[in-house]
Amino acid sequence: MxxxxxxxxxxxxxxxxxxxxxxxxxxxxxxxxxxxxxxxxxxxxxxxxxxxVSPGFVDGHVHFRDPGQTAKEDVLTGAAAAAAGGYATVICMANTLPTCDTPEIIRYVADKAKDCPVQVLQAGAVTRGLKGQELTDFGALLDAGAPCLTDDGINLTSAGLCRAAMERAAALGALLSFHEEEPSLVPSPGVNFGSAAAEKFGVPGARACAESAMIARDIALALDTGARVLFQHVSSAQSVALIRAGKALGAQIYAEVTPHHLALTEEDVLDHGTLARMNPPLRQETDRQALIAGLCDGTIDMIVTDHAPHTAEEKAREFAKAPSGITGLETAFSVCCTYLVQTGRMTPMQLIEKMSMNPAKVYGLTGRAVRxxxxxxxxxxxxxxxxxxxxxxxxxxxxxxxxxxxxxxxxxxxxxxxxxxx
CATH class of the missing domain: 2.30.40.10 (Urease, subunit C, domain 1)
Incomplete structure (x- = not known):
């Protein structure tokens, strides 16, 4: 006891x-x-x-790199980081090597995590090999324990295929989690298009409309199909406005935001270089303020980390060749407490709601109250x-x-x- x-x-x-x-x-x-x-x-x-004493945090968006890239992270070290950050449950994305497009990989992760203090759930892929061409067996992945289906990191560029995925997910009651970026509007990832940081590092950057254009399309498809769709790591003011409008129209849509997009802007890339290179990139102060406002008014449902570990050698490359993403599980609460609670934008209760209760409800995780x-x-x-x-x-x-x-x-x-x- x-x-x-x-x-x-x-x-x-x-x-x-x-x-x-x-x-x-x-x-x-x-x-x-x-x-x-x-x-x-x-x-x-x-x-x-x-x-x-509160319900443990739930992170709907992490990368534990297991299987395939365990030099960066694995299920056990990822779970240790999650525990240090206050997390009770985390959901790993499907861009493993091989891709998590079969029940075997979901069962592999579950078995490896069985003795961890943190509940580790593994998402299944929407398309085979994350290639955006052929849908996976949604039913088999869900039956194996996948809490959602996602091609995280890769946009479903085909509207027809995306609609087919929504129809199948709606029939099964499954949640789809989408990385939203139109590739033709991303000359280079990792930094905001036209920013001083993009100029400093000699890259064009990623346009904010790449995200909002796909969100607008998928709100229309969600309304048409009745699918439940989660928009990942929203980064722009226009995206927030579109999601707010989509919810008002009755779409079953949800949105997540990261601590780094709530705390930092494109200006911080000038100081931190590749350590602040992420996808979608940090944007302008007006975007950061819109994200906070959207979180406070319920347009954005939850805070996730998009925990994305990389080796020091990878991040030491020149900006254009370094991978995007930052680690976030261990720092998330401190960052959010500093930038949201200490600034008076949110109460402690509201922050717990965004980091614990809301993601649990979206993912159907029950019995989480202190009761x-x-x-x-x-x-x-x-x-x-x-x-x-x-x-x-x-x-x-x-x-x-x-x-x-x-x-x-x-x-x-x-x-x-x-x-x-x-």
């Missing part, structure tokens, strides 16, 4: 924001929740004084800690947030009776 004492329960599912002890039984299920509980004989006790009868998947958070990240549990450290002065930090996650310190 485990008793979490002296904490403050902060739970958007129940609206609870009050001091409370949480007693967890031997089976990992929450037995009791009360302002004060005595520890039963032989029960382990965790002193959560100064911390909040008797639910299996414990909790995060313990310090909202006022001064935090500077210098080292990581991940195999990779490609992030512009190393050395930054941040506020707020995860202290531990609780999975059943198991406490994993951050």
């Amino acid at each position: 485990l008793l979490i004492q002296n904490g403050r329960v902060l739970d958007p599912y129940t609206g609870t924001d009050a001091p409370g002890d949480v007693l967890i039984g031997e089976d990992g299920v929450i037995e009791a929740l009360a302002p004060r509980l005595a520890a039963p004989a032989g029960c382990a006790v965790y002193d959560a004084a100064g911390l909040t 008797a009868g639910n299996y414990a998947r909790l995060v313990l958070l310090d909202w006022t800690a001064n935090k500077v990240y210098q080292s990581y549990r991940s195999k990779s450290s490609n992030t512009p947030f190393t050395g930054a002065a941040l506020t707020g930090a995860p202290r531990a996650i609780v999975t059943g009776c198991r406490v994993t310190e951050a």
Whole structure:
């Protein structure tokens, strides 16, 4: 048994924001929740004084590079990074090597993660080999445990194929998760088109309309088919406006945003170079403010990390040849607390909603409230800690947030009776 004492329960599912002890039984299920509980004989006790106790974070968009690129990350190191960041559940994208377009790879990831403190789910691909030509067997992938279907990183450029995918997903009740970029509008990835950083590094960059043009198309297709569609890592003000309009029209659409797009702009690429090269790129301050506004008003449903580890050697290449993406699991809460809560744009409860409750609901993950009868998947958070990240549990450290002065930090996650310190 485990008793979490002296904490403050902060739970958007129940609206609870009050001091409370949480007693967890031997089976990992929450037995009791009360302002004060005595520890039963032989029960382990965790002193959560100064911390909040909340539903563990859910990250709907990570890359663990397993199988195929485990020099960058693997399921075990990725899960360790997730635990350090306060995550109870993560969803790995399908661009593994080989592509996760068969049930065998989904089962491989599940088996490798079975003893991890973090629940690791593996998404299935929409098209075979991520080639955008032939749909995978959606039913087989879903039956194997895929929480969604995605060709993440690659846009479905064929409208006909995209509509066919939506029809099949709608018939199965499946969620489609789309990376939205029209390739012909991306002269080069990783940096905003026409920015000072693009000029400095000698590349054209990626136009914001590459994203919004595909979002507009797929809102129309979602309305036509009734499919549930998630727009990944939204980056532009125009995209936010289109998603807001699409929801008003009745489309079953959702959107995610990353901490780095909420905190940084194209100007930061000048300072951080390839450590701030990402796809979609950091855009202008007006875009950043629109993303925050969209998150606050519910247009954007959730915060995800798009955790994308790369080796130091890869990121040391010249800008045009370096891979896009940054690591994000370990820094996410601190960045969001600093740029959203400390600035007064969101309350702590609202941030927990965006990092935990909303993604869980979109992915159909149930039993996540801090409530008797639910299996414990909790995060313990310090909202006022001064935090500077210098080292990581991940195999990779490609992030512009190393050395930054941040506020707020995860202290531990609780999975059943198991406490994993951050």
